Amino acid sequence: MQFLRRIIRNRGRRGTLAGIHKLISTIDQKVRGRESIDEIVSSLDAARQPLWGYFRRGPCSPLAAKALTLKVLNLMLAKRELLARSTTPLSRPYGLVVDPSNGCNLACPGCVHSTSVKALKIFDWNKGLLSEALFRSLMQHYGSYAFQIMFCNYGEPLTNPNTPRLIEIAKSYYVQTAISTSLSIKRFDAEAYVRSGLDFMILSIDGATQKVYERYRKNGNIEVVYRNIENLVRAKRTLKKRTPVLRWQFLAFEHNAHEIPLAFKTAKALGVDQFTVKAPFDVSWDDPGVQPADVPLTNVELDSGTEEKFSGNYAVDSDEMATETIEHEFETSWADKLAQHRERQPASTKLPVVPSEHTCHWLYKTMVMDAHGRILPCCAAPHSAGELVFSTLTHARPDDCFNSELYQEARLFFADKAAYQEERAQSGGTPGPYCAGCKFDQLVTDIGGKEIAQSLRTFGKGIIDSQTIQILSGW
Ligand code: SF4
Ligand code: SF4
Known part of the structure; x- marks a missing residue:
């Protein structure tokens, strides 16, 4: 702690690039050295003002600099919680996945919306649209700490008119x-999506002609897709915006692989920014006629400067609620957050001194919410094979979903199998x-380093140097 205080005293509130790098490295050493949570939290509190002082000297607004400070410090805390295999992390998820709509107008094989899958009632998945109030509630609790949100899991986001x-x-x-x-989707307001500030749009188009396209994208209409792409490209031009970056994503199956060259040509002609060929999940258990193809996977940037486009998209006017939330989260010390956390989680499990070899990264990095x-x-x-709904965020109870009982048990399963079995034995059959x-994900821990690094490079337009980004994203 003495060393950290000395760095902060020397650099003052303004900080320098080298000073910030040193600051982050020092906290990182403590995290890797498995110092106590109280010690880590006190380091985070000591780093808060210098980091903010440094970030606000870049192109960020003072509020954006506070948000970036919160995200960076939370990330370091998440690293600590994952390495320690904590069952009740103080850190918040740094990635969110949200379904604006649980419904979809298509019925692709293997999906929860496939006709045969629905008939067999394999999944517990009901239609519905996400309300603005519920989404605001999620953002109030988790938005200040998240780097990225993917607005799609098992629903078609465009079926909710309020998605923009x-x-x-x-x-x-x-x-x-x-x-x-x-x-x-026939009713599609391209301008609303461009105006919304959306950064990235993945267009799932697995074919270039109707006959081939609809073999997998059942009920889809390729002409509607092409018209919507044209409208998006026109809206970007009219509104003088470089986002959303449009990626045509082609899942390669045996029935559609011969159309990859035509799809590439069409993507170029329509003005799409990227073209990618990806390996699909095997869905032949649902439709034996749809088999993955063994073709080279590609990712071509048709219009360069993707990160520059993202960088230019952080200059937003935060609404009143977001401003108040970010200010509040920034002003509340990590020590106070820890004290509140301990009140909410008084019975945290004691973990073995040596952390388990493996855990599932999802339990620390991302939280997923349906509509x-x-x-x-x-x-x-x-x-039906087990419990995957770990909690429910309601307007009345927007509390600590990330540490629900099932979340804690899932983390304990990886952290200490014997303790997990003991808890299960006392569960009364739930x-x-x-x-x-x-x-x-039972072998490799993927913390999402590539995505974190990209967010850090684009937020603040290069104010964080590559070595510091490596520390924050390379674990
Ligand atoms: S478009 Fe996506 S959500 Fe809709 S059925 Fe196909 S895979 Fe499922
Ligand atoms: S262990 Fe499996 S079900 Fe649980 S969070 Fe990880 S990937 Fe999901």
């Missing part, structure tokens, strides 16, 4: 925003978290 408004709200928390859509406010730990779809039988 939700994106606007997200942007006022200085969050990078993305949606993934089929774009096969009904159901909180899921990851992008797996809820089904269903345990799906994670205990999950086959995904």
